[in-house]
Amino acid sequence: MNALVALCHFCELHGPRTLFCTEAVHPPSPSPPQPGSAIPGEREREADREGEGLTMRANSSATQRADMCEGCRSLPASHPGFVSVDGETGIRYLSHQHPRQPQLFSVVRQACVRSLSCEVCPGREGPIFFGDEQHGFVFSHTFFIKDNLARGFQRWYSIVVVAMDRIYLINSWPFLLRHLRLTIQSLQNTALKVFDSEQCVCPQRALRMNSTFSPAVFPHQRSGNAARSLTSLTQHPNLWDSLHSSFSWLLKACGSRLTEKLLEGAPTEDTLVLIERQTEQEEEMSGWDGAEGGGSNPQSSQSESVQAKDFQFDDRRQEDLIGPKFKSLRHLRQVLGTADFRQLTWHVLMGNQVIWRGADPGLIQSAFNVLKALLPVGCVRAVQYSPHYEEAYRCNFLGLSPDVPIPAHVSSSEFSVLVDVLSAERGCVNPVSDDDILSLYQFHISSANTQPTDKGPTLLNKLEVALSNENLSVEVVSLCLLCLKEEWMNKVKVLFKFSKVDGRGKEDTQKVLALLGATGPGEEDNVRLLKFWMTGLSKLYKSHLMTAVRGGERTLSQ
């Protein structure tokens, strides 16, 4: 809780006085606790220290002059105070006689005066809430402490909790009352024992009745009357240490009494897949101690290692490559032309192998980066640049150098598309600008596919509407694509549940496709897309559904 707790005392000579104050100091911004360093940084600590010292000197000097009696002082002027640090959150609980900050000093002073002099409580002992926006809000509990030398044989104290959040302070009334009463009763009981033992030694009541009033004795009596500190009244040598601990705990416990349980959305499948890949990559790295990578031409037969190196390849080549690059889907569409772009993206979404062959690996990589955005992360298996052909089951994005021949079975396959990047005919002419790709290259797209590419899938139809609208910015198109991908990934989840987990028949599957909106024009392409995108589901999601089914079966057997 962002508040402070103070012990106040009504001195017979000086009136209301603040005896002891514990405040919570919070770190500037929430951050995970670093292992081994629970205390804030040294620089911040030094700055805080300087502030502390300066204010302490000023306050100590003022206090020394104004409050000379023992009852108005808790810690000696040279005492630096107490601090407790919450290692988990970085909150520091500081205790001094007065707050170090001048505004807080004034706030506590005001609360002390109102608590002991202004506000009326029936029976004079008990809780009161008071305050306003200007001076802060206060929960106050007044109480008496027995004292043989005091007028009426008792002195008046109060414990105040000051905060700026009045609603929070009022919400905490039952908690504060319950625990402050424990503190107060503990002090009162301890002082009562001291009081009773002192009465046995020297009964003050009879002494006062028998003493004769005289002007010479009166000042001495009053001075002696006001001299006793709470430490003396309770015979507790470490009273202020204990109060620091009690007040610190009160502030912490009150702030953590209620906690929220707040749900947020599940991570997207792309996020989960990326996390899973990173985990696998780290495991492989730990397993390859001392081993070297395969360089720019991966030779390993494991698909995971191919993907791992794919990431490295991306990072390394992106910085070094120069030359023109594709920037966005719209840019790619402008360069290739709407018809070729349509055909190419159709193959991408159908899960067919997309092969780019050319002399510029940077250009090919940029094309892949743009096209990858069409697919879920889990559906992408790319080999950026290779001197020889890779089979389709290894990668659906393949970059080749110009002299690599395409096998015959691939050329005649309808599940692949080849984009040849050729030099422009007017190669000797200087380029107009570095980004003018068409002045440097020609793109020849070829595929043995006989299926029409203009009917579906629905996602591509909608995307082309957005791409062709020049009023929409690149960011809008990007978000539109994100919406479409999430929409269809959710359909994939339903189809996965229906066909793979539950094992429903064709008739039911057709019903599901209808209600998912995958039927109608482009239905065949939609179905192919949905099946392809099942590879984009995270392992976590698949295992979760399978586990649920297993649990369900167990329930049925019971």
Next chain:
Amino acid sequence: MPTLLQKLFSKRAVGNGNGSARDCSTGAEQRWASAEFDLAQIRLIVYQDCERRGRQVLFDSKAIHKLDASEPTADETKTPPNRSGACHIGSQANEKDKPPTYQYTRPASDVNMLGEMMFGSVSMSYKGSTLKIHHIRSPPQLMVSKVFSTRFGSSSTSGSTNTLQDSFESMSQTFPSHTSSSIEQLKSTVRVRHVPSAPLLSLVRSASFFAAHSNPVDMPSRGHSEDGDSGIARSASLSSLLATPQPSPGSSFSSGCASSYQRRWLRSQATSLQHGPMPRWNAEEMFNLSDESCSSNPAMIRRKKIAISIIISLPEREEENHNFQEFFFSHFPLFESHMNKLKTAIERAMIVCRRIAESSQRVQVYLCRVMEALGEFRMTVWNLYMAPRISEPVWLSMISQSAERNLLCQRFLKEMSLLMEHGVKSQFLSALLTAVLTHHLAWVPTVMPSNLPPIKPACQKPTSQTVDLLAKSHPYNPLWAQLGDLYGALGSPVRVCRTVVVGRRRELVQRVLYILSYFIRCSDLQEHVQPQGQKDNPANPCTSPTTDPNPASERICEKTFPPPPDTIKPIPGTFMEQNDETVSADTHSTNTPTGLEASMVRPECTEMGPECFGEHVDSVGGGLEHILANQSPLPQRVQFHIGSPREVENVGQAGGLMCGGQGLDRKLHQRLLTDIRRNESSDSALGDSDDEETSSREMYMAAEQTEYELPLPSSQVESRASVNHFGRSLLGGYCPQYMPDFALHGISSDLRLKQCLMADLEHTVLHPALDEPVAEALCIVADTDRLSVQVVTSQRRMCEGGRLGRDVMVSNLIHTLITSVLQLYALNIAADFCVMHLEDRLQEVYFKSRSLAEYLRGQTRVHVKELGLALGIESSDIPLLAAVASTHSPYVAQILL
């Protein structure tokens, strides 16, 4: 009073009957509070503290009883107060016969003490309102008081014969007789007088919209006069306000839960104590007794304070008392909101009474109005405490991850299917969900995808780690956060919404409530308490009381070894033994042989000479004299350890140089020189002329530059579901009539709804329970008899003539969403998977709102056809998506206003 009591008993009896009927029929709802709560237990006192006349009681409900001769009929009793405040002579003549006649008796004996509690024993110079809460032990009562500075003193143009004091023994109030102007003209006068300039007014009005997203600022008071700002001015000022939002670390730390996180972070900063008190938006609340005659007599303005106090008698039984207090303090913002409404009614009663010439009639009108307002307050508080609630809200049940999750999903989907079939022609369910999802926006953070890896792989929806981290290091009020979530106060500008389901068929209304409790979401609160039997409470500072009568021993112990509190033995006899053990332990820790110890002490004392002893005498006072007088072995040890543990270490280090002899002497000499040098610089810095005192203090300060570190005490806590929080209390069940506080509740009759809703919405904007400015208050009214859904708003100009609200346009997104989920369920897909799919579809709505927000960036016009073609957003989807977008993109409101 007997008649009033009979009426109250009758009302309570009706409540009991309904409760028992509900318990028998369904069992789905149960009464919230087990205790009986009598309306008569609430007492109202209005006090005036005037410079000239002192303190006077203006009203005390305990001193008022109704005359039997004018007992009204039931219909007349239920007549609500005239909201417009207009009062004509003609209607007064009618009211003279119909309303009950009250007689003011002698004030109760405790009013003087209560006045002291309200105003305090010393007058405060603070201008504005102060809030106080007292607990009275016998009889057990809670007293909530608000003291206001009056805005204008009432001028006196009539003699004392026209004051209320002629009729009351202790009431006196000057009410000038002016019948020439109406209340409307009075409002116009007030409006003109209080408008300093149009741009400032627009800024003030607009600033409240973005208070949740900007630095807290000291704003002037807001009242009824803030009506006239134009759209252009608003747009301009919004831009300037948007330019300087306070950056929050959440925006860079995690994009998930942006609005939830940001709202909580801003709240923790706005209520932080570390930068001193910072006045906030409602610092200028005053008691308004303004009259047009004040402007003509400025010299007549007098300083006056008005106190309004509500005293609630607590149940005698301890358990019921405890339960009510827990409820009262956790729901205090709602109680205070109604207290503000009561204050407004009292203001109006005082203003209206001035225009009545005849004193007896004036008294009657005043008493009738105040008693009517008090009756409203009592009934509202009773309803808030006693009304039935939804026993198992769907969303909160899902949060608790109960083992019966699949059964819960099955029931939820079954109920939704039945409701879909029932209202299939009018698309009732789709319209209702469109409205609820548009205005109860707490569902949006629950579908924003998390960027962090999930902690529990099996958990479908993770709990927010970023909000949890924020709550630990920067505490905010979880109850406040939850209340805002329930009212949907996540958008920008801040709007609060409630939903009322009307219908004569109980089962149908309850089905709708059950379904909506899934979509009206909030966080679940957990309470961490100490186990009952735990004795070692860290709040106890005196765990081991010691009553050792020997002062010399006490001082020795205090000065030499400050042991931790838990090491003090409770038995005085063993205290000295503990002291010896401590001495031995300390000796052992220094790794110094006993022989060397004695020799080290002796040369040091000899070398220092009397100067050393003199200095020590100063520091320890008379204690050292006692020690020396005793001449016991202890003084040597005590002398050795005088000072801080660091000095002990220094002596230990010096021991290593013992063989040198001269080395020790040189080291001590250098240390003294260093101290003197530091003292000189400190003197110049502080400008303190007390050389001796400063020198002594600085020598000590040099050794200790920071506070002593003590371990933070930890205690055992057990977590349990919190009972008294808004997620459980503000989702009401099927109730006899409309109530203003609930985020969701069902009613069988909309009569009271039509009478009170508009005034309640306006009051919500003026006195929000969220303790932060609110731009608009809305209410979704779902009529299950006519299968219509309307949205009522506090902004009057949006309402068409003769209608309460506007019909909701069904969002195509929501209709498709609900239809597909229910069709999946009809195909016998597992219920929990269908609910997961529902959440996925809601996430799609969130993504579409991001597309809309991005599209609107930089745009000044909305092309609906373009949205439909490019983004798949239809015109019926725009209000929903704009509302969702306002939770993460505040500029959306600026463009769409």
